[in-house]
Amino acid sequence: MGDQIQFIVEKLNQEPFRKNYNLISFDSLESLQLLQLLSDVLGEIDPKHAVDIREELPEQTAKRMLNLLGILKYKPPGTVSDLSAFRQGLVTGSKPVIHPVLHWLLQRTTELKKRAYLARFLVKLEVPAEFLQDDTVADFNKQYEELMEAFKNLHKEHEQLKISGLSTAEIRRDISAMEEEKDQLAKRVERLKKRVETVQNHQRMLEIARQLRLEKEREESLAQQKQEQKSQLFHAEQRLQRAQVQLKEMQHVVADSKPESLMKKLEEEINFNSYLVTEKIPREMESKKTSVYFLQKVVAEPAMTQADLTALEREINEVNAQMNQLIEKRMMKYEPTDSKFSMYRQQASIISRKKEAKAEELQAAKEEMSSLERQVEQKSSKAHELEGSEVLTEDEFKQYVNKLRSKNTFYKKKRLEIAEITAEYGILQRTEELLRQRHEALQQQLQAIEEKKGISGYSYTQEELERVSAVKSEMDEVKGQTLDNMSEMVKKLNAMVAEKKASLAPVIKELRQLRQNCQELTQERDEKKIQYDSCAAGLETNRSALEQEVKGLLEECAQEESNYRYINCMKRTLEIQLQRAKEEMKAYVSPDPQERRKAVREQYTRIILEQENLGKKLREKQKVVRESHGPNMKQMKMWQDFEQLMECKRECFLKQQNQAAIGQVIQEGGKDRLVL
Numbered sequence: 209m210g211d212q213i214q215f216i217v218e219k220l221n222q223e224p225f226r227k228n229y230n231l232i233s234f235d236s237l238e239s240l241q242l243l244q245l246l247s248d249v250l251g252e253i254d255p256k257h258a259v260d261i262r263e264e265l266p267e268q269t270a271k272r273m274l275n276l277l278g279i280l281k282y283k284p285p286g287t288v289s290d291l292s293a294f295r296q297g298l299v300t301g302s303k304p305v306i307h308p309v310l311h312w313l314l315q316r317t318t319e320l321k322k323r324a325y326l327a328r329f330l331v332k333l334e335v336p337a338e339f340l341q342d343d344t345v346a347d348f349n350k351q352y353e354e355l356m357e358a359f360k361n362l363h364k365e366h367e368q369l370k371i372s373g374l375s376t377a378e379i380r381r382d383i384s385a386m387e388e389e390k391d392q393l394a395k396r397v398e399r400l401k402k403r404v405e406t407v408q409n410h411q412r413m414l415e416i417a418r419q420l421r422l423e424k425e426r427e428e429s430l431a432q433q434k435q436e437q438k439s440q441l442f443h444a445e446q447r448l449q450r451a452q453v454q455l456k457e458m459q460h461v462v463a464d465s466k467p468e469s470l471m472k473k474l475e476e477e478i479n480f481n482s483y484l485v486t487e488k489i490p491r492e493m494e495s496k497k498t499s500v501y502f503l504q505k506v507v508a509e510p511a512m513t514q515a516d517l518t519a520l521e522r523e524i525n526e527v528n529a530q531m532n533q534l535i536e537k538r539m540m541k542y543e544p545t546d547s548k549f550s551m552y553r554q555q556a557s558i559i560s561r562k563k564e565a566k567a568e569e570l571q572a573a574k575e576e577m578s579s580l581e582r583q584v585e586q587k588s589s590k591a592h593e594l595e596g597s598e599v600l601t602e603d604e605f606k607q608y609v610n611k612l613r614s615k616n617t618f619y620k621k622k623r624l625e626i627a628e629i630t631a632e633y634g635i636l637q638r639t640e641e642l643l644r645q646r647h648e649a650l651q652q653q654l655q656a657i658e659e660k661k662g663i664s665g666y667s668y669t670q671e672e673l674e675r676v677s678a679v680k681s682e683m684d685e686v687k688g689q690t691l692d693n694m695s696e697m698v699k700k701l702n703a704m705v706a707e708k709k710a711s712l713a714p715v716i717k718e719l720r721q722l723r724q725n726c727q728e729l730t731q732e733r734d735e736k737k738i739q740y741d742s743c744a745a746g747l748e749t750n751r752s753a754l755e756q757e758v759k760g761l762l763e764e765c766a767q768e769e770s771n772y773r774y775i776n777c778m779k780r781t782l783e784i785q786l787q788r789a790k791e792e793m794k795a796y797v798s799p800d801p802q803e804r805r806k807a808v809r810e811q812y813t814r815i816i817l818e819q820e821n822l823g824k825k826l827r828e829k830q831k832v833v834r835e836s837h838g839p840n841m842k843q844m845k846m847w848q849d850f851e852q853l854m855e856c857k858r859e860c861f862l863k864q865q866n867q868a869a870i871g872q873v874i875q876e877g878g879k880d881r882l883v884l
Contacts, residue, residue: 219314239301254324270299
C-alpha cells in the first residue's frame, strides 16, 4: 500500500499534473479533494471529463466516472457483491476505493488515452430492433457501421505507419527534392510570364483563362450537385414506390374484406401481441437477466484452472445423481389420487409448449414475410430502373389481360370494316377511272363538233365564265356577311361600353370618397406611427434596463446556486468526517480491546511508536557507522596499498620469468653452435 501511494505521489508531481504532493499531504486529502483529483486524472485521459465536480451533483459525478472507467475496462478488486460498495465508495470519495483507481490510471496513462480516443468512435450506439424496421433508420445504421469499420482500418494503417516510419535522411531527401522541384516550377512560371507579356492583351487573356478555370470548377461542382440530386431523386422515387405499393395493398385489403373479417384479424393480432407482452417476452427477459447475472458473476470471478473445472464437473455430476435419486424416490412414492392432477398438468404443459412453438413459428413467419416484402420491393425497384415501368400486381395483371382481350376484339372488328372499305374504295376507284375515260371521249367529240361548226373553245370559255361568276358571287356573299358582322360587333361594343359606364358610375363615385378617406387615414396613420415610435423607444429603453437587471439577477442566482452546491458538498464532507469522528470516539471509548485497536488514534499511535523505534535503530546504526568510519577508511587504505604491493611483486615475478626464459634460449643457441 505504501509503494502504491508513493508511486501515485511521484506521478502526480510530474508533468502534466505538477501537484507538489508528499506522502503526508497526499494522505491528508479530504474526500472531495480526492474526487477532484480523480476527475483531473480522468480529464487528462479524456478532455471531456476535465470539469469542476462542485458544479455537478455527486450522483452525476459518480455516473460520469463509472461510465469512463467501464469504457477503459477497469475491473474493481473483489467479487460482484463488492460492486455496490465500490460505487458507494466512489460517491463518498473513500481512500481504499480512490487510491487503487489512481494507481491503475497513472500506470497506463498513454494506453488509456488511446483507448478513450478510440471509444469516442468505436463504442457502438445500440438502436432498438423496432426502429430498425424503418428503411431509412436501417440505411443510416448500416452506413454508421461501415464508417466505423472504415475508421478501424484507417486507424490500423495509421498505427502501422507510425511504427514503420520514415528515416530522417529519407525525409530530408524528399524535402530537398521538393524544394528543387519548387525552384524549377518557379523558373518555369517566370519564363511563361515573360513569354506572355510579349503578347497583346495578355492581361485580358489571363483574366479570361481565370474565368474559364472558375467556370470549369463551377461546372464540376454543378455536375456533382446534379449527381447528388439524381441519387436523392432515385431514393425519393423508391420511397414513393414503396408507399404506393403499401397503399395499394391496404386498398386491396380494405376492398376485399368485410368489417367482421377485419375485426377478427385485429382480435387475433391483439391476442397474439398480448400473449407476447404478458407471457413470452417477460419470460425471455427473465431468462436473459438470469443468464446476464451468471455471466457477470463468472466474469467477476478470478481465472479458473483445470483443477477448478474438474472439481466443478464432479460437483455437477454429484448434484445430477442426487436429482435422479430424488426423482426415483418420488416415483416410488407416487399416489394414484394425484393421477388426474398429473394428467391435467401434463396436458397444460403440452398445450403451453405448443402455444410457445406456434408463437415462435408465427413470429418467424412474420419476419420471413417482411423480408420477402423487402425483396419484392427491391426487385420491383430494379425492374423499374431497367424497364422504366412499374411491375404489375396479380389483380392489375388480370385487368390488363381483360383490357387486351377487349382491345383485340375491337381491333378485329375494325380490321373487317377496313377490309370492306378498302374493297369499296377499289370499286369506286375503278368507276371513277371509267367515268373519266368517258368524260375524255365526250370532250373530244365536243371539240370535234365545235371545230366543224367553227366555234372552237366555246365550251371551255363557257365553263370559265361560269366558274368566275360563281367565285364572284361567293366573294360578294363573304363581303356582305363580313360587313354585317362588323356592324353587329360595333353595335355590341357600343352597348357594352354604355353598360360598363352606367355600372361603373356609382363605383367611381364611391372610389372618390374612398380615396379621400384613404388620405385622411394615411395622415392619421402617420401621426399614430410617430406616437408608436416614441412609445416603442421608451419601452425598448425600459426593456433593456430590465434585461440588464434580469441578467444581473441570473448571474447572482447562478453564483448563489454554486455557493449552495459548494456548501452542500462541504456539509456532506463534514457529515462524513463527523461520522468518522463519532465512530473513532466510539471505538476509542469502547472497553473491547479489539474495537479499541481499530481506532485510528490507536493505529496512528502504533505507527508512531514503530517509526520512533525505527528512528532509534537508524540513529544507533548511524552512530556506529560514524564511529567506525575512520578505522574502516584506514583499513581500506591499507588494503589498497597491499594490493598495489602484490601487483608490483607479480609484475617483478613475470619480468624475472621472461628474463630467465630468454637466457635459457641464448644458452641453448650457444650449445648448438659449439656442436656444429
